[in-house]
Amino acid sequence: MMGSGTTLVEALLAERKPIGFDTDPLAIRIAKAKTMDLDKPKVLETGNAILNSVYQRPIDQRDQLREEYHSNWDSNTSKFVNYWFHSKTQGDLCTLMNEIRRIPDETLRTFFEIIFSAIIITKSGGVSVALDLAHTRPHRAKILHDSNGDILWGKEKLDQPSARLPFLSKKLRPVFDEFSNRFQRNFANLPDLKTDHPIPEIKYGNAKNIPLAENSIDLIVTSPPYASNAIDYIRAHKFSLIWMGFSVNELAQRRSRTIGGESTAGMKFEKLPSYTRHVIQGIEDCDPKKGRVLHRYYSEMTQVLREMYRILKPGKVAILVVGSSNMRGRDTETGECLTEIGRKIGFDVPAIGIRNIDRNRRMMPVGAKLSKDSQIQKRMHQEFVIGFLKMIGEGLGIAG
Numbered sequence: 001m002m003g004s005g006t007t008l009v010e011a012l013l014a015e016r017k018p019i020g021f022d023t024d025p026l027a028i029r030i031a032k033a034k035t036m037d038l039d040k041p042k043v044l045e046t047g048n049a050i051l052n053s054v055y056q057r058p059i060d061q062r063d064q065l066r067e068e069y070h071s072n073w074d075s076n077t078s079k080f081v082n083y084w085f086h087s088k089t090q091g092d093l094c095t096l097m098n099e100i101r102r103i104p105d106e107t108l109r110t111f112f113e114i115i116f117s118a119i120i121i122t123k124s125g126g127v128s129v130a131l132d133l134a135h136t137r138p139h140r141a142k143i144l145h146d147s148n149g150d151i152l153w154g155k156e157k158l159d160q161p162s163a164r165l166p167f168l169s170k171k172l173r174p175v176f177d178e179f180s181n182r183f184q185r186n187f188a189n190l191p192d193l194k195t196d197h198p199i200p201e202i203k204y205g206n207a208k209n210i211p212l213a214e215n216s217i218d219l220i221v222t223s224p225p226y227a228s229n230a231i232d233y234i235r236a237h238k239f240s241l242i243w244m245g246f247s248v249n250e251l252a253q254r255r256s257r258t259i260g261g262e263s264t265a266g267m268k269f270e271k272l273p274s275y276t277r278h279v280i281q282g283i284e285d286c287d288p289k290k291g292r293v294l295h296r297y298y299s300e301m302t303q304v305l306r307e308m309y310r311i312l313k314p315g316k317v318a319i320l321v322v323g324s325s326n327m328r329g330r331d332t333e334t335g336e337c338l339t340e341i342g343r344k345i346g347f348d349v350p351a352i353g354i355r356n357i358d359r360n361r362r363m364m365p366v367g368a369k370l371s372k373d374s375q376i377q378k379r380m381h382q383e384f385v386i387g388f389l390k391m392i393g394e395g396l397g398i399a400g
């Protein structure tokens with residue numbers, strides 16, 4: 001659950017050897033791009049070579065590439081691309097990705113894949129025809145203009161004046177210009193990591209079944225997803241991952257393994273301690289389905305905490321940064337419940353810190369009407385920083 005790898009960069013700056021796992025292929029790429037040594041002159045040379053080549057590519061060749069990509073995609077993925085990307089944009093994106101795929105060096109290729117992704121996954125949906133993409137349910141623009149301002153679809157809507165029109169409209173951004181701007185920005189922000197730093201280990205890994213030996217880890221720092229798909233990473237990241245060779249079906253599979261998901265079919269529910277059961281019951285009384293979703297979440301987090309207990313060396317600590325969710329107006333009390341579950345597993349919890357989140361910097365709105373007095377809104381702007389200590393000589397509490 002390393003996400004974009006912020007903690008790994010901090011570990012490197014502290015000259016510690018970081019190991020990071022995630023189930024999201026884009027998170028893995030972002031973390032790699034952030035922590036790998038990149039030869040800056042080589043990055044510049046490669047970026048300029050890509051831009052020179054794509055700007056010179058004749059339109060008909062771009063369209064040909066587009067057909068090639070569609071012939072390689074399964075029907076679901078092809079349909080997804082045609083729904084969310086205008087045909088004019090598709091040819092340019094194929095042309096760009098074609099150049100990026102040719103980069104032999106994996107680290108360099110990953111760096112440019114992240115720039116490619118960043119021109120798609122933005123709050124406003126970037127070069128796709130989606131509106132509000134980043135981390136909410138994306139909507140398709142009802143009125144679309146090309147980058148010169150000419151109308152591409154939705155002309156009839158213009159004849160029906162409405163205050164919502166600006167929120168339904170979108171102007172396509174020129175793909176290569178967007179890529180060039182983003183390249184300059186990411187190049188300028190390349191971190192100056194010392195070259196002799198420990199080599200980070202970054203790979204696909206499910207936190208419910210961590211591919212590491214027991215008693216092998218000195219410190220764990222992570223921020224698990226919130227309960228009930230608060231932020232649906234793969235749903236947004238799909239918009240760029242499909243250009244990197246992932247199919248829509250495969251990503252749906254991975255999404256189902258994401259902690260905090262909403263499907264409970266075939267779910268292995270864990271036996272949970274009393275207070276956590278009480279919190280779930282409170283939500284189940286209002287909404288049985290939501291209750292099961294929360295039971296899924298705390299079952300998954302029990303499996304994760306159990307794995308953390310197994311891999312940590314005795315006397316070492318796991319730090320979890322996590323916030324509560326609001327389900328049917330009720331607080332999931334994530335800090336309290338994870339503490340109770342952790343203690344049941346055998347951890348000591350010597351300390352719980354509170355991190356206030358800047359309301360304006362939140363990814364997800366917490367309800368349209370802002371009320372400073374609402375306890376639940378107050379709680380939604382705090383994250384818990386929970387310290388789990390694996391005590392020396394203690395055994396595992398809640399067994400698998």
Ligand SMILES: C[S@@+](CC[C@H](N)C(=O)[O-])C[C@H]1O[C@@H](n2cnc3c(N)ncnc32)[C@H](O)[C@@H]1O
Binds near residue numbers: 024
């Ligand atoms: C809150 S984010 C981490 C954010 C991170 N702190 C950052 O700075 O970007 C949670 C991460 O957990 C990952 N995740 C969800 N389920 C997982 C699982 N079963 N195993 C490993 N990672 C998982 C998600 O893909 C996401 O990247």
